[in-house]
Amino acid sequence: MSVRVVVGAQWGDEGKGKMIDLMSETADIAARYQGGANAGHTVVIAGKKYVLHLIPSGILQKNTVCVIGNGVVIDPVALIEEIKMLESMGIEIKGRLFISHLAHLIMPYHKMLDRAREKKAAADKIGTTGRGIGPAYIDKINRAGIRIVDLLDRDTFEQKLRKNIEEKNELLKKIYKAEQLAVEPIIREYLDFDKLINPYIKDVSLYLNQAIKAGKKVLLEGAQGTLLDIDFGTYPYVTSSTPTSGGACSGLGIGPTFVDEVYGVIKAYTTRVGMGPFPTEMGDDDLVNLRELGDEFGATTGRPRRCGWFDAVIANYAARINGISAFALTKLDILDTLNEIKVCVSYEYEGKRITEFPSEMRILENCQPIYETYPGWESSTSEIKKFHDLPDNAKKYIHRIEELTDTGVAIVSVGSGREQTILV
Ligand code: IMP
Numbered sequence: 001m002s003v004r005v006v007v008g009a010q011w012g013d014e015g016k017g018k019m020i021d022l023m024s025e026t027a028d029i030a031a032r033y034q035g036g037a038n039a040g041h042t043v044v045i046a047g048k049k050y051v052l053h054l055i056p057s058g059i060l061q062k063n064t065v066c067v068i069g070n071g072v073v074i075d076p077v078a079l080i081e082e083i084k085m086l087e088s089m090g091i092e093i094k095g096r097l098f099i100s101h102l103a104h105l106i107m108p109y110h111k112m113l114d115r116a117r118e119k120k121a122a123a124d125k126i127g128t129t130g131r132g133i134g135p136a137y138i139d140k141i142n143r144a145g146i147r148i149v150d151l152l153d154r155d156t157f158e159q160k161l162r163k164n165i166e167e168k169n170e171l172l173k174k175i176y177k178a179e180q181l182a183v184e185p186i187i188r189e190y191l192d193f194d195k196l197i198n199p200y201i202k203d204v205s206l207y208l209n210q211a212i213k214a215g216k217k218v219l220l221e222g223a224q225g226t227l228l229d230i231d232f233g234t235y236p237y238v239t240s241s242t243p244t245s246g247g248a249c250s251g252l253g254i255g256p257t258f259v260d261e262v263y264g265v266i267k268a269y270t271t272r273v274g275m276g277p278f279p280t281e282m283g284d285d286d287l288v289n290l291r292e293l294g295d296e297f298g299a300t301t302g303r304p305r306r307c308g309w310f311d312a313v314i315a316n317y318a319a320r321i322n323g324i325s326a327f328a329l330t331k332l333d334i335l336d337t338l339n340e341i342k343v344c345v346s347y348e349y350e351g352k353r354i355t356e357f358p359s360e361m362r363i364l365e366n367c368q369p370i371y372e373t374y375p376g377w378e379s380s381t382s383e384i385k386k387f388h389d390l391p392d393n394a395k396k397y398i399h400r401i402e403e404l405t406d407t408g409v410a411i412v413s414v415g416s417g418r419e420q421t422i423l424v
Pocket of ligand 1 (some may be wrong): 273
């Protein structure tokens with residue numbers, strides 16, 4: 001591989017952090033292309049847990065250079081905190097992290113607006129992470145955003161910031177009846193970010209294009225997942241960016257002709273956080289408690305994740321939208337103790353069978369999942385290193401997923417550690 005995209009094939013939290021960390025071992029560069037500090041990539045190395053929100057998990061591999069593309073919205077406070085956290089753990093950052101000069105900044109008013117909008121929406125809320133993601137992308141599309149490059153020109157930066165804060169204060173006051181921001185302290189605080197961020201700023205598109213032409217191995221890392229995509233996800237219960245593979249090119253400034261393969265990371269069952277339809281969701285009184293078994297609590301917000309069975313309609317859709325070359329199947333070990341495992345193969349709506357993912361929320365909210373039930377393997381897989389050593393029922397489960405999605409499973413993860421990985 002020279003250029004590989006890694007995408008989430010469900011609603012995020014598929015275990016991309018671990019996969020990207022592993023794949024970065026053989027990559028020269030790991031590049032993040034969308035989202036912001038709403039993401040939470042958890043990586044466990046030698047029993048030590050690292051949670052990264054903005055910086056690609058490749059930073060944990062000594063020789064990998066990490067870049068953050070123009071498609072990412074960067075909260076400078078979160079970025080500096082993350083750099084400091086990694087440095088305090090002995091990880092070298094200088095010269096190994098580059099940030100696109102074209103990336104937009106998340107400001108305190110974006111976070112306030114995010115929370116105020118959610119509060120006002122009450123029962124209709126999206127269930128966002130409250131990290132200011134939606135409002136920052138609104139400003140970007142509205143041509144009112146502030147970019148990293150603006151940090152380099154203090155006068156323009158101050159002017160833009162002042163204008164934005166004044167406008168957002170009007171919104172906070174009149175529409176959301178929320179607390180307003182004091183202009184001067186923010187200007188003072190943010191004007192100083194130029195010094196801290198300056199060493200990392202780069203023309204990422206130019207850097208990546210040159211690296212690819214020089215034969216470097218590059219990993220393009222998506223955050224969130226296919227079903228949270230602004231176009232192809234369960235709109236409006238989505239994030240405000242393009243986590244699907246197409247976003248990798250526009251979020252980094254490289255052409256699609258450079259992409260060699262797309263890996264879809266998919267969990268052996270399904271989870272989502274936030275609101276919105278979820279056909280295979282289990283009820284609280286369900287006998288299987290995947291949340292406890294899989295420790296399904298958000299890495300960014302700590303919110304309990306909603307859990308359900310594997311949904312092949314979604315997996316198929318993700319394979320199509322992203323052009324997935326192979327799946328990396330994660331958290332198989334979480335199913336180890338179950339005596340029965342279900343797979344949703346299609347939906348039923350008003351007496352009709354649906355096999356393609358429906359775009360109408362009304363259908364998705366009211367359809368019934370049609371399940372196939374398989375016997376569990378009821379033994380531990382977490383120490384297994386080779387595919388043929390997996391219990392027969394686990395192999396059958398994986399092969400059925402491959403059949404239903406017409407996509408091969410190339411990697412199986414059976415635990416959070418780097419070593420708990422089976423290359424098929
Ligand atoms: P936002 O990205 O904070 O605007 O949130 C929009 C939706 O995306 C909400 O349902 C969030 O829970 C969901 N979301 C955002 N980031 C992640 C993630 O990293 N994993 C899972 N869900 C996420």
